[in-house]
Structure formats: structure tokens, C-alpha cells
Amino acid sequence: MELVTPGIGLIFWQTITFLLVLFLLSKFAWKPIMTALRERESSIENALSMAEKAKLEMQALKAGNEKLLAEAxxxxxxxLKEASEASNQMIEAAKAKAGEESNRMIAQAREAVTNEKRAAIAEIKNLAGNLSVEIAEQLLKRELKDATAQxxxxxxxxxxxxLN
Known part of the structure; x- marks a missing residue:
């Protein structure tokens, strides 16, 4: 049973060794370990805050991109609306111009027909007048063969x- 129960001397020397190791660790190792832990903790906090800032910046950029996309x-x-309106205006202008041109051409054709009609009537009148003169001349020649009739x-x- 002596193996299971420690002796007083063993407990004494283990306590002194433990206290000595504790003193040495607190004197030489504890401060650098705690400093390293604090630095590690602060670097992690900085990284987390920077990640949060980056996340906020990304959200702002995303909102800006969506805004630019909506504006685009x-x-x-x-x-597209202006181009459609411009094409409609050009089509309407072309239709109006074509209508005016067709009306002008119709008016010119009517005027040409009227002029041709007048020219034909004038030619017929001249022809009728010439024929009347020739007929009258022939009649007068027949009737006025003698001097008393003339x-x-x-x-x-x-x-x-x-009288007139």
C-alpha cells in the first residue's frame, strides 16, 4: 500500500518543486505568454472589426452598384423611348411629306389635264373656225359668182x- 499512498517527504518535495516552477513561470514565462495572448486577442479583434468594416463596405458597394445598374x-x-419617338416622328414626317408630294403631283396632273383640255378646245375652236371660214368661202364663191350679188x-x- 505504500505504493498507493504517497509519503510525506514526496509531498513536501513535490510542493516545493511545484512552487519553484510556479515562481519561475510567473517570473519569466507568464508575462510573455500573457502579452502574446493579449496581442493575439487584440489582433483577432482587429481582424474581426476589419472584416465587419469590409462587410459594410461591400454592402455599400453592392448598393452603389445596384443604384448604378438601375440608373443604367x-x-x-x-x-430606347427617345429612339422610338424619333423614328415615329420621322415616319410621320415622311408620311406627311409623301402626302404633300402626292397632293402636289395630283394638283399638277389636274392642272396639266385642264391645260390640255383648254388647248384641245382652243384647237377645236380654231379648226371649227377655219372650217367655217372655208365653208363660208365656198358658199360665197358659189353665190357671189355674179357682180350684183357681191x-x-x-x-x-x-x-x-x-348698226352695231
């Missing part, structure tokens, strides 16, 4: 001219 989309929509026609014509 709005700008794209505005440009004298009678001239005197009748003179009476009509003085």
Missing part, C-alpha cells in the same frame, strides 16, 4: 356694221 437601365429605357352682200354688211 433607366438611361437605356430613356434612350354688191348686195357688201351693202348688207355695211348696214349691219353701222
Amino acid at each position: 437601365r433607366a438611361e437605356r429605357d430613356r434612350i 354688191q348686195q352682200l357688201v351693202s348688207d354688211y355695211m348696214k349691219e356694221v353701222t
